[in-house]
Amino acid sequence: MESVFTFSILQSALELGFIYSLVALALFISFSILNIADLSTDGCFTLGCAVGAMVTMSGHPFLALPAAMAAGVCSGFVTAFLQTKMGVPSILAGIIVNTGLYTVNIAVMDFSSNVNLFGCDTIFSLAKEVSSADWYGNCYKIAIVAAAVLIVGVILAWFLNTRLGLSIRATGDNEYMVRASSINPVFTITVGLCVSNSLTALSGAVLAQYQKSCDINLGTGMVTIALASLIIGETIIGKGSMFKRVVGVILGSCLYRFIVAVALRLNVPAECLKLVSALIVAFAIAFPYLKGQAAFYKSHRIHGRLGANNGKGGDGNVDA
Amino acid sequence: MVMLTLKTVSKTFYPGTVNEKKALERVNLELSKGDFATIVGSNGAGKSTLFNAITGSFYVDEGQIILAGEDITYRREHIRSKVIGHLFQDPMKGSAPHMSIEENMALAYLRASTSSHAYFSRISKKDKRVFREQLALLNMGLEDRMKQPVGLLSGGQRQALTLLMATMVTPKILLLDEHTAALDPATAQKVLELTRTIVAERGITCLMVTHNMHQALELGNRTLMMDRGRIVLDIRGEERKKMTVDDLLARFREQAGEGLDNDRILLS
Ligand SMILES: Nc1ncnc2c1ncn2[C@@H]1O[C@H](COP(=O)(O)OP(=O)(O)OP(=O)(O)O)[C@@H](O)[C@H]1O
Ligand SMILES: [Mg+2]
Numbered sequence: 401m402e403s404v405f406t407f408s409i410l411q412s413a414l415e416l417g418f419i420y421s422l423v424a425l426a427l428f429i430s431f432s433i434l435n436i437a438d439l440s441t442d443g444c445f446t447l448g449c450a451v452g453a454m455v456t457m458s459g460h461p462f463l464a465l466p467a468a469m470a471a472g473v474c475s476g477f478v479t480a481f482l483q484t485k486m487g488v489p490s491i492l493a494g495i496i497v498n499t500g501l502y503t504v505n506i507a508v509m510d511f512s513s514n515v516n517l518f519g520c521d522t523i524f525s526l527a528k529e530v531s532s533a534d535w536y537g538n539c540y541k542i543a544i545v546a547a548a549v550l551i552v553g554v555i556l557a558w559f560l561n562t563r564l565g566l567s568i569r570a571t572g573d574n575e576y577m578v579r580a581s582s583i584n585p586v587f588t589i590t591v592g593l594c595v596s597n598s599l600t601a602l603s604g605a606v607l608a609q610y611q612k613s614c615d616i617n618l619g620t621g622m623v624t625i626a627l628a629s630l631i632i633g634e635t636i637i638g639k640g641s642m643f644k645r646v647v648g649v650i651l652g653s654c655l656y657r658f659i660v661a662v663a664l665r666l667n668v669p670a671e672c673l674k675l676v677s678a679l680i681v682a683f684a685i686a687f688p689y690l691k692g693q694a695a696f697y698k699s700h701r702i703h704g705r706l707g708a709n710n711g712k713g714g715d716g717n718v719d720a
Numbered sequence: 721m722v723m724l725t726l727k728t729v730s731k732t733f734y735p736g737t738v739n740e741k742k743a744l745e746r747v748n749l750e751l752s753k754g755d756f757a758t759i760v761g762s763n764g765a766g767k768s769t770l771f772n773a774i775t776g777s778f779y780v781d782e783g784q785i786i787l788a789g790e791d792i793t794y795r796r797e798h799i800r801s802k803v804i805g806h807l808f809q810d811p812m813k814g815s816a817p818h819m820s821i822e823e824n825m826a827l828a829y830l831r832a833s834t835s836s837h838a839y840f841s842r843i844s845k846k847d848k849r850v851f852r853e854q855l856a857l858l859n860m861g862l863e864d865r866m867k868q869p870v871g872l873l874s875g876g877q878r879q880a881l882t883l884l885m886a887t888m889v890t891p892k893i894l895l896l897d898e899h900t901a902a903l904d905p906a907t908a909q910k911v912l913e914l915t916r917t918i919v920a921e922r923g924i925t926c927l928m929v930t931h932n933m934h935q936a937l938e939l940g941n942r943t944l945m946m947d948r949g950r951i952v953l954d955i956r957g958e959e960r961k962k963m964t965v966d967d968l969l970a971r972f973r974e975q976a977g978e979g980l981d982n983d984r985i986l987l988s
Contacts, residue, residue, distance in 0.1 A: 563830045564839040566823055569816065576813035579777060580886075582802040582831040639818075639869070 411542060413661040417629075417654030418545035419610060422603035423622060424629040424653045425556060425646065429596035431630065432645075433560070434589060435572035436483075439494030439623060443501030444475045444597045445604040446619035450508040452605025453515045453614035461523045465605050471508075472601025475501060476593040484586040505616055513616040515608075522609035541610070548606065549650055552599065557643040559595070565642075568592045621674045628677050629653035631684035656680070722789075723925040724751040724774070724893055729783035730949075731773055743769040744780070745949040751893070754923040756940030758930055760968075762976075765946040767929045771895045776800045788892045802831055805886030805924075807879070807899040814882030817871030821862060821881065824870050825851045828885035854884055858914065876907030880914060887918050894919065896928040912939075933965040943968070947976040 423445060430438040448468040455464035475497060482493035509515050527540050559565045571578050571588040578585050600622075608614045633652020637644055659680070660673055668676070731744040743766045751757060761767050773780050774787075776797035785793045792800055807814060815824045826843045829850070848866070855863040858880050862873070870878060879899060886894060896915065900908035916939065919926050930936050936943050943960060945953035945968075952975040955963060 559840075562840045562842050563826070566819070566827050566830075569819055569823075570827055573816035573818050574813070576808065576810075577816055579797060580775070580801055580806040580808075580814065581827055582798050583827070584796075584798040 409661045409665060410658070411538070413657040414654055415542050415545055415610070417657035418542070418549045418650070419603055419606050420625065420629065420657065421549055421650040421653030422552060422599045422606070423626040424633065424649045425552065426596040426599040426603070427623070427626045427630050428646070428649045429556075429568075429592055429599075431627065432634070433569050433572050434592045434596075436490045436589070436593070437494065438479065438593065438596065439491060440475060440479050440497035440501065440597070441494075441600055441623040441626065442619040442621065443498040443505065444472055444600045444619070445622045446505045446614075446616065447471050447475055447501055447508070448601025448604025449608045449614045449618055450505045450515070450604075450616075451601070453517055453608040454508055454510075456517055456522055456609055457515070457520050459521065461521050461526065461609060464609065465523075465602060468601040468605030469598040472598040473594045475601070476595070476597030477590065479597070480590040480593040484589055502616070509614065509616065515614045517608065517612040517614075520612075522612065523606075524609055545606065545610075548602075552602070553646045553650060556595075556599075557641075557646045560642045564588075564591065621677065624674070624681050625656070625677050626653075628680040628684065629656040631681065632656055635684060635687065721753045722750055723753045723755070723787070724749070725784070725786040726750075726774075727784040727786070729770075729773055729780050729785060731769060731778065731780050735781075742949050744773060746783070747949070747951055749944070749951060751925055751927070753925055755942060756919055756924075756926045756928070757942035757944050758928050758936040758940050759944045759946060760930060760933065760936045760972075761946035766949040767946055768897055769949075770946070771806065771897055771927070771929070774800075774893070774895060775804055775806050803892040805891035805894040807882055807886055807894075807896050809898040809901045811875040811879040811882065811902060815870045815878055815885065818869055820867050821855070821870055821873075822848065822851055822866040824881065825854075825885060825888065828888050831889065854888065855881075858884065874907075876903050876911060879903060879907075879911050883911065883914060883918065887922070887924065890922050890924060892925065894924050894926040896926065898929050898931060901931065933968060937963055937965065937968060945972055945975070947972075952976060 423441065427438070427441065430436050430441075448471060451471040452464040452468040455461075455467045460467075478500075479493050479497045482488040482496065483490045486493075488496065506513065523544060524541055527544055528537070530536070530540070560569060567578075567583045568588045568591060570581065570583060571585050571592070575585075578588075604619070607618075629652045630649055631652070632655050633648040633650070634645070636651065636655070637648025639645070656677075660676070663673065663676060664670065726747050726749040728746045728748060729744055730742070730746055733739070733741040733743055747766075747770065759767050759770075772778060774785060776792070776795060779794060783793070784791060787800075787803065816827075819827075822843060826847060829847060830838060830841070851866065852863045855866070858877075860877050860880060862877060862881065865872075870881065873881065879902075883899070899915075900911050903911060912935070915928075918924070926940065928939065930939075937960065941960075942954065942956040943963075944951050945955075953971055955968075955971075
């Protein structure tokens with residue numbers, strides 16, 4: 401069993417954890433803060449990956465990142481536009497954009513379903529050339545992704561405490577208050593989804609350069625995976641300051657990748673991973689509810705069935 | 721100076737269907753600056769709808785709404801709300817539960833500022849000092865809980881906070897829609913006192929819906945009565961000073977042709 405926890409497994413889990421944590425942060429904005437299930441995440445991730453790959457291929461690995469983010473902003477804008485100006489329910493808006501993005505993504509990849517970046521300069525290959533020291537060769541990748549996530553995380557936590565950030569948070573927290581304050585929900589939802597989708601796309605672009613390829617189906621199931629990371633993060637860190645919660649989401653993503661790495665190591669076939677993610681999400685979302693139920697049944701036993709009114713179920717959710 | 725003018729304001733919900741509901745019918749109203757009018761009326765008389773018309777949660781079918789000399793009839797809700805305070809009966813509606821007291825107040829505080837750089841401004845030390853001073857006035861110990869999420873506060877505390885938020889930047893008009901009705905009597909009294917003090921100190925123009933007939937006559941300087949989408953009584957001055965709750969109910973019966981039918985009515 402000792403081989404399960406080798407350094408290289410830990411390392412690649414961390415690398416992927418950091419890269420995918422950008423998607424988890426995106427869902428942190430749309431799902432946790434704005435209270436919108438943004439189902440365009442899968443397509444947007446692929447979009448970022450495709451744009452990132454194409455721009456990298458044309459010899460601009462650094463430009464690839466802002467370019468992908470800009471593409472993500474456009475995608476987020478369309479999703480927001482559909483739900484705020486066209487009356488499309490938010491879930492449907494995401495599904496519609498996701499479907500449309502498939503064609504867009506294929507088009508971006510020059511109508512092929514696969515793009516290879518072998519032989520192209522990437523941010524990773526450029527960084528690798530800086531030094532040939534042994535230790536450096538081991539950790540330059542992780543340093544790059546960690547730095548990227550650190551920068552994004554700090555900016556995001558800062559942003560969510562500005563006036564605009566507070567308005568976005570209020571939008572998802574209390575619709576009545578927003579109507580009575582001078583917050584324009586159309587504006588805050590639009591900004592929120594643009595920021596969130598730009599992070600999703602950035603993640604895709606970094607991944608394209610990391611694995612030197614892009615595939616049209618790369619994003620499938622991304623929303624579930626990111627949600628799993630997000631929920632793991634929120635469960636271990638809990639509520640608190642924005643900074644703390646952002647750190648929690650990043651931790652959750654790394655932890656998720658670690659679980660996946662261990663599963664792979666234990667010879668769980670790669671095809672099963674999506675099922676594993678689905679189970680993790682289902683369990684993590686159900687967990688608070690189950691905990692409440694357990695508390696209810698416990699107090700039910702303690703106080704006896706006779707005369708124990710339902711109110712004694714405490715904070716348990718007893719309407720089931 | 722006239723603060724609010726409503727000219728023949730009408731609103732029909734679901735027009736042309738079996739559910740058609742004339743919620744406001746050619747309502748005329750003029751409030752001077754500093755007026756504090758209470759509103760009473762049966763269930764479904766259109767009191768809340770009147771407030772919603774003023775705040776802009778829908779556009780009226782007919783008529784004009786003029787606030788402080790500006791025609792706001794077709795102004796969007798979030799723009800109007802810069803200068804309108806609105807409190808609901810439900811204390812949960814006025815503040816964001818997962819955000820801290822401080823953050824909620826910051827949103828209220830910043831709402832009046834129009835400069836675009838304010839989008840990225842954060843809560844400053846000075847802001848916090850202002851919030852703390854204001855919270856201390858409530859005498860609820862909230863000034864020491866500024867980092868706590870608002871969701872942890874009691875209904876009364878939340879409503880007091882909402883009142884503070886609505887008046888932190890003095891609004892041109894304050895709309896109170898039975899804002900103490902969901903609170904226990906002692907807390908309700910406290911929030912009402914607070915309302916009275918804040919409104920009086922700053923001379924805020926105020927409309928308050930209440931189902932307490934006694935309050936309706938005692939608070940403020942005018943009493944309005946609504947029935948089936950119209951304002952049927954507007955009592956002020958000497959007439960109001962002499963009026964008792966029984967007189968008021970009698971006048972209502974005279975106007976509406978039937979008794980005041982409000983299941984939450986309080987005569988004490
Ligand atoms: N958004 C809406 N859509 C459809 N009908 C509405 C809407 N708002 C109010 N109404 C209808 O308009 C009428 C007036 O309602 P309103 O809420 O203004 O009454 P109210 O005087 O505030 O009564 P209460 O004392 O019960 O609060 C009611 O018949 C109500 O059903
Ligand atoms: Mg009402």
